[in-house]
Amino acid sequence: MPKDIITLRAKDYSQWYLDIVRNADLADYAEVVRGCIVFKPTGYAIWEAIQRGLDERIKETGHENAYFPLLIPKSFLTKEAEHVEGFAPEVAEVTRVGGVDLAEPYVIRPTSETIIGHFYAQWVHSWRDLPLLINQWANVMRWEMRTRPFLRTSEFLWQEGHTVHATEAEAEEETLKILNDVYVDFLEKEMAVPVLRGRKTEKEKFAGALRTYAIEAMMQDGRALQAGTSHNLGQNFARAFDIKFTDQNNTSQVAWTTSWGVSTRLIGALIMAHSDDEGLVLPPRLAPKQVVVVPIYKTPDERVRVLEAVDKITADWKGRIRFRVDDRDNLSPGFKYNEWELKGIPVRVEVGPRDVEKGSVALARRDVPGKAGKEFVPQEGLTERIEALLADIQTSLFTRALAFRNDHTVEVSSMGELKEAVETGFARAYWAGSREDEQKIQDDLKATIRVIPFDQPEKSGKCILTGQETGQQVVFARAY
RNA sequence: CGGGGUGUGGCGCAGUUGGUAGCGCGCUACUUUUGGGAAGUAGAAGUCGCAGGUUCAAGUCCUGUCACCCCGACCA
Structure with a gap:
């Protein structure tokens, strides 16, 4: 009989999410530090898997990793007007060291455009120095008013790419390449999370950017989660930080920069996209452990025979399947089944005395929870069968x-x-409204324009608000 | 920042008109168990968020304070 430790999704989606985080042992509230969480080993392993998949793609697209300081002189933040306005309310400052006031306070980075801009100005002199393609894996801090584990925490982990280019076209190409070849590719192939891609409206774009592109995923309550952003910063930051280069004609030019990032929020996306009332569901490509083997036995003699069989069964898994044999003696098999379902291991293999006798195993898939996803299959050809199942x-x-x-x-x-549609999901609509119109809709419906999708209709239509004929469709949704 | 809530063994909670702290789970040991969340027996574990105050006596009443959580507006 299952214990009801997880609130049903249908009953309270938000509580369900928190229950999954807690019960799958992904994170603890930091408790002594507001809005922060402790990534427990299971949760951190997922982040490591995310890092691997992204880092690979970031490098394949020509970028290198570097690392810049956590602290940024406060004055740097104010150099780009929109930027400081956007981030000021949520930056933490370091004003004293050893009980002595600092001449100039530092801020704890909420993002690193400014300090990286400072150094880029020193590094970039010639068109031959470009493009400069760097990524940083780091923690950042934004003192948000409202936090939720993974989705929005005061401190979070992310990667932030910062690049410099000679022309606007190159910067634009970079911005889109990251969105498509890195972010969309990773989310859809590795995380199994489909995303909408497109441009942000003026209201929603990054503080200081020329254009912001984003990917948006739908969670199981129909709300949108911004999963990644890629900004064409134009020459705004280059001007503010004096990033200039001499071109082929010996003329000084202001450079074009981009920045882009995804964060530990992706773990939240992963949870909310796939998990169910039984617990976490992890996509096999990202799961730190893909298969758990549960040996079943009563007597010491059976134990020996079953574990021998397990050894034989898993002999050729190394390097092919990430697995764990759960040979804890003090827990019943039923307990283990439930625990591993809670933790989202994609596949479970049960091996008992009857299986040893018959040359079979029980094979259960997590995406079909409970007994429904379980079948008895021959040990022969099991490795290939599991690979296919994954x-x-x-x-x-x-x-x-x-x-x-x-x-x-x-x-x-x-x-x-529109009002009705955003209650349960995404709404596509023709739109020719202003920034103020958008704000008004947000006030009324709690929904925002998530993205102006890249795929636009052939024909034009009437703006949902103004009635004006327009070729542009946008996607409205309530967002996390 | 607005609204609400909660601070009591590791976790979840109870604690009456104030009388010196209890339940469930978990934990430790042993025994019997083990194919969908096992049971018995015996144990260990709490300056009741903090600081004042009232009182013979405070988890309980009063004042203050801190922290965290949830909902909403804002943000990866």
Whole structure:
């Protein structure tokens, strides 16, 4: 009989999310530090898997990793007007050291455009120095008013790319390449999370950017989660920090910069996209452990025979399948089944005395919870069968998430329809409104324009608010 | 920043008109168990968030304070 330790999604989605985080042993509240969490080993292992997948792609697209200081002179932040306005409310400052006031306070980085800009100005002199393509893995701090584990914490971990280019076109190409070849590719292939890609409106763009592109994922409550952003900063930061270079004609030019990032929020996306009322569901490609083997025995003699069989079964898994044998003696098999379901291990293999006798195992897939996802299969060919099953789970998680998004996305042509649609999901609408109009809709419906999608309709239509004919569609949703 | 809530063994909670702290889970040992969250027996574990105050006596009443959590507006 299952203990009801996880609140049902349908009952209270937010509480369900918190229950998953806690019960899957991903994180603890830091408690003594407001809005911060402790990444427990299980949660951190997921972050490491995310880092691996992203780092690989970041390097494949020509970038190198570097590291800049955590503290930034406060004056740096004020050099770009929009930027300081955007971040000022949430930056923490270091004003004293050893009981003595500092001449100039430092801020704890909320993002690193400014301090990196400072150094880039020193590094970039010639067109031959460009493009400069650097990524940083770091922690940042934003003192947000409202926090939630992984989705929004005072301190979070992320990668932030910062690049410098000779032309606007190159900067734009970089911005889009990161969005498509790094972020979309990673989320859809590794995390099995389908995303919408597009441009942010003026209201929603990054403080100080020329243009912001973003990917948006749909969570199981129909709300949007901004999963990654890529900014074309134009020449705003280059001007503020004096990043200039001499071109082929010996003329001084202001450079073009970009920045882009994804954070530990992706762990939240992962949880909310796939998990169910039984617990966490991890996509096999990202799961720190893909298979758990549960040996079952009563007598010492059975124990020996079963563990021998387990050794034989898993002999050729090394290097092919990430697995763990759960041979803890003090827990019953039933307890282990539930615990591993809670923790989201994609596949479970059970080996008992009957299996040793019959040359079989029980094979259970996490994406079909409970006994429904379990079948008895021969030990022969098991490795290949599991590999195929892992691939199948990966695909079906993506397909399921995509189908969910499609089912919860509607094209709307009136404000009434929009209001209804954002209750349960995404709404596509023609839009020619102003920034103020957008704010008004946010005030009324709690929904924002998540993205102006890249894929736009052939025909034009009437703006949902103003009635004006426009070729532009946008996607509205409530967001995390 | 607005609204609400909570601080009591590791976790979740109870604690009546004030009388010196209890329950469930977990933990430790042993025994019997183990194919969908096992049971018995015996143990260990709490300056009741903090600081004042009232009182013979405070987890309980009063004042102050701190912290955290949840909901909302703002943000990766």
